[in-house]
Amino acid sequence: xxxxxxxxxxxxxxxxxxxxxxxxxxxxxxxxxxxxxxxxxxxxxxxxxxxxxxxxxxxxxxxxxxxxxxxxxxxxxxxxxxxxxxxxxxxxxxxxxxxxxxxxxxxxxxxxxxxxxxxxxxxxxxxxxxxxxxxxxxxxxxxxxxxxxxxxxxxxxxxxxxxxxxxxxxxxxxxxxxxxxxxxxxxxxxxxxxxxxxxxxx
Amino acid sequence: xxxxxxxxxxxxxxxxxxxxxxxxxxxxxxxxxxxxxxxxxxxxxxxxxxxxxxxxxxxxxxxxxxxxxxxxxxxxxxxxxxxxxxxxxxxxxxxxxxxxxxxxxxxxxxxxxxxxxxxxxxxxxxxxxxxxxxxxxxxxxxxxxxxxxxxxxxxxxxxxxxxxxxxxxxxxxxxxxxxxxxxxxxxxxxxxxxxxxxxxxxxxxxxxxxxxxxxxxxxxxxxxxxxxxxxxxxxxxxxxxxxxxxxxxxxxxxxxxxxxxxxxxxxxxxxxxxxxxxxxxxxxxxxxxxxxxxxxxxxxxxxxxxxxxxxxxxxxxxxxxxxxxxxxxxxxxxxxxxxxxxxxxxxxxxxxxxxxxxxxxxxxxxxxxxxxxxxxxxxxxxxxxxxxxxxxxxxxxxxxxxxxxxxxxxxxxxxxxxxxxxxxxxxxxxxxxxxxxxxxxxxxxxxxxxxxxxxxxxxxxxxxxxxxxxxxxxxxxxxxxxxxxxxxxxxxxxxxxxxxxxxxxxxxxxxxxxxxxxxxxxxxxxxxxxxxxxxxxxxxxxxxxxxxxxxxxxxxxxxxxxxxxxxxxxxxxxxxxxxxxxxxxxxxxxxxxxxxxxxxxxxxxxxxxxxxxxxxxxxxxxxxxxxxxxxxxxxxxxxxxxxxxxxxxxxxxxxxxxxxxxxxxxxxxxxxxxxxxxxxxxxxxxxxxxxxxxxxxxxxxxx
Numbered sequence: 001x002x003x004x005x006x007x008x009x010x011x012x013x014x015x016x017x018x019x020x021x022x023x024x025x026x027x028x029x030x031x032x033x034x035x036x037x038x039x040x041x042x043x044x045x046x047x048x049x050x051x052x053x054x055x056x057x058x059x060x061x062x063x064x065x066x067x068x069x070x071x072x073x074x075x076x077x078x079x080x081x082x083x084x085x086x087x088x089x090x091x092x093x094x095x096x097x098x099x100x101x102x103x104x105x106x107x108x109x110x111x112x113x114x115x116x117x118x119x120x121x122x123x124x125x126x127x128x129x130x131x132x133x134x135x136x137x138x139x140x141x142x143x144x145x146x147x148x149x150x151x152x153x154x155x156x157x158x159x160x161x162x163x164x165x166x167x168x169x170x171x172x173x174x175x176x177x178x179x180x181x182x183x184x185x186x187x188x189x190x191x192x193x194x195x196x197x198x199x200x201x202x
Numbered sequence: 203x204x205x206x207x208x209x210x211x212x213x214x215x216x217x218x219x220x221x222x223x224x225x226x227x228x229x230x231x232x233x234x235x236x237x238x239x240x241x242x243x244x245x246x247x248x249x250x251x252x253x254x255x256x257x258x259x260x261x262x263x264x265x266x267x268x269x270x271x272x273x274x275x276x277x278x279x280x281x282x283x284x285x286x287x288x289x290x291x292x293x294x295x296x297x298x299x300x301x302x303x304x305x306x307x308x309x310x311x312x313x314x315x316x317x318x319x320x321x322x323x324x325x326x327x328x329x330x331x332x333x334x335x336x337x338x339x340x341x342x343x344x345x346x347x348x349x350x351x352x353x354x355x356x357x358x359x360x361x362x363x364x365x366x367x368x369x370x371x372x373x374x375x376x377x378x379x380x381x382x383x384x385x386x387x388x389x390x391x392x393x394x395x396x397x398x399x400x401x402x403x404x405x406x407x408x409x410x411x412x413x414x415x416x417x418x419x420x421x422x423x424x425x426x427x428x429x430x431x432x433x434x435x436x437x438x439x440x441x442x443x444x445x446x447x448x449x450x451x452x453x454x455x456x457x458x459x460x461x462x463x464x465x466x467x468x469x470x471x472x473x474x475x476x477x478x479x480x481x482x483x484x485x486x487x488x489x490x491x492x493x494x495x496x497x498x499x500x501x502x503x504x505x506x507x508x509x510x511x512x513x514x515x516x517x518x519x520x521x522x523x524x525x526x527x528x529x530x531x532x533x534x535x536x537x538x539x540x541x542x543x544x545x546x547x548x549x550x551x552x553x554x555x556x557x558x559x560x561x562x563x564x565x566x567x568x569x570x571x572x573x574x575x576x577x578x579x580x581x582x583x584x585x586x587x588x589x590x591x592x593x594x595x596x597x598x599x600x601x602x603x604x605x606x607x608x609x610x611x612x613x614x615x616x617x618x619x620x621x622x623x624x625x626x627x628x629x630x631x632x633x634x635x636x637x638x639x640x641x642x643x644x645x646x647x648x649x650x651x652x653x654x655x656x657x658x659x660x661x662x663x664x665x666x667x668x669x670x671x672x673x674x675x676x677x678x679x680x681x682x683x684x685x686x687x688x689x690x691x692x693x694x695x696x697x698x699x700x701x702x703x704x705x706x707x708x709x710x711x712x713x714x715x716x717x718x719x720x721x722x723x724x725x726x727x728x729x730x731x732x733x734x735x736x737x738x739x740x741x742x743x744x745x746x747x748x749x750x751x752x753x754x755x756x757x758x759x760x761x762x763x764x765x766x767x768x769x770x771x772x773x774x775x776x777x778x779x780x781x782x783x784x785x786x787x788x789x790x791x792x793x794x795x796x797x798x799x800x801x802x803x804x805x806x807x808x809x810x811x812x813x814x815x816x817x818x819x820x821x822x823x824x825x826x827x828x829x830x831x832x833x834x835x836x837x838x839x840x841x842x843x844x845x846x847x848x849x850x851x852x853x854x855x856x857x858x859x860x861x862x863x864x865x866x867x868x869x870x871x872x873x874x875x876x877x878x879x880x881x882x883x884x885x886x887x888x889x890x891x892x893x894x895x896x897x898x899x900x901x902x903x904x905x
Contacts, residue, residue: 035285036284039283042279042283046276046279051266051269054269062271070279134623157259158263158266185258
């Protein structure tokens, strides 16, 4: 494979790179035991996977779960069948399942000390004062959404998947996804307006 | 109802439904209108969706694109996955492949094995911190512990807690080592209660220890309370003796039931309760105060212990034992360092040790936890530098010190970049890093400039300046450095090193002058805070300066005298009285007939040249400090009156040393005048041609 093409893939994480033929070749090579090819696959997907996890579960568990997702990918890569769906959909399906498992195993709410200040409120206040959306504010607003709203926003707009691919990842129809996206965005905007952001800020 | 009109099936269904309406006598025109309405609604919906949310979507994408995992994490995980992949997926097809597979597996296992060793031995992070326990260091004879109304025979090594009471019998002694590393020794027939043992959970270098003396006598040596919050206090009747930073003092209840407090090294503050009022004074080295139950305080100089009186020389023995104790503490810390730091730069395994440290950082939870671990790793470098200095490897330690300094600056920048977005979290992290540095400082507080590991102490002090959040904070940190110079000067004097003391006082003067000069350049919102900090610090520094001044009036002995470091007191000489016209009208309480001397009862004589230089240096330091201080106060007052600053100035004026006021002061918005030790300083100077600009007749100043 051309090294420059690989570098291009690694530096630009748009969905098109994740779905490119080069990725499928790397997968095939990895399935044959080529560790370096697997490393290159990792380089392409680590940032999108990390962002997906980050906006689904928060910063504290993002690295742990990212590592778990790639370990599961490593374990099961030989089960991936080229042509059935894109590898990107396949790996994000794993990510989705890992997060669901995480939710199930962490259902008991954490008892917070009264002394701990809600930093999100601090971040929100300052972001409002500065009049622009920040990562902390976005993350905080996404947390207030229902999980299915959150996941569709992350997959569609943060990870850049098409509805077809999101349908594969989440196991939903595209029609349902269109409605879901609209409602999710509407709800997100309501949350942000509720936090004091104006339409102009967004 | 929403449905997708992209689908051909759905469009044909729409057509069918609309065509069915024709059976209801709806005209074709109406049907077409309905179709247009539906199609238009769908388009509008799409427009609404696409455009109304477009800026939000764009912003979400922009924000998300900036989010990336940490480099440490990303690289380490990649290495791990590739290694696992190679080991797992290698298949031995023939003998050669088998060998390659076994080599790969062996290399992987060796790597894991090394990492295991590294983790198990905990390279990189200093594990042993200051001990926070209080225990009975020594018990000789009859020593009884009273706890929960039960009495037990106390033995050496017994851990003590708050509300414990210790009692010594005849010919018995005990020594308590406290959580702040201070030590108290009980004389015979003494009973003392540990009424408070406090550590600030948010900052473990901040401690308060309080004892209540019921009867007898206790000696206390406080050696390294690193900040102004921490204190050690002994209550006796209606008197509380409070020591901060470093001090050695004695508290006793006399046969006449008076509380007697003696300051033997540095100084101790005394608070006396009388008729629901509290009076305060500071005893500097060499002074003692007896307080009656009525609250009446009598100050006097500490009298020489006569060999024939009593069975032992209490002060001399305790001074000697203190030296041994301090030396023991230093050796303990030194041994801990050498035990914990096994691998130093130059060792082949040092790279593995650094990898282990980096791995721990990479595995940290969130970004704040990562910065804490980075700070801990950086502190570990300082420990390595200390061990190298102890071994005499100055070059290697210098490299580590530079690395430490650079890393601290990086951390400071990281904190600064995120302060606006997360002020609470950043403030908390700053405090945690500051506490980590202070805990280390506590362990090196007794180190003097002549010690080989002194650069460590300087590096720590400078680190506090680097991580200060703003210029006012940096000024406070630099003032702390200045105060420490003074304490070092005091320690030098105790060890008989006058030259060292002079150098440290000079450094103190220079640092304070620099800091105060910088006040003028600060933004106005930080000026008040900086000046308040300066005034607070001066309250303490002035007392230390006075303690040093007292020492400059004594000379090394020709004959032996057991107190005050065996310093003999030379005969008193007459000093000419200050001319009447120079008498300060600001100070209303001084008698015009009384000659001005430094302290009542302490001869204003300096015979030795070294002491002359030190005395002059201290006097210059005081004068310049007050001049610069006055300038700073005027600078702050230019914009608007700051009540807190004026209050602090008032507090300065209230300083009482050994029963006498230390200075007098008058301040207005245009002028600040101070008088101390017979010298009047005016800022700005009053341009009277007939008198010296520093010594002048003061007009009546209206506040």
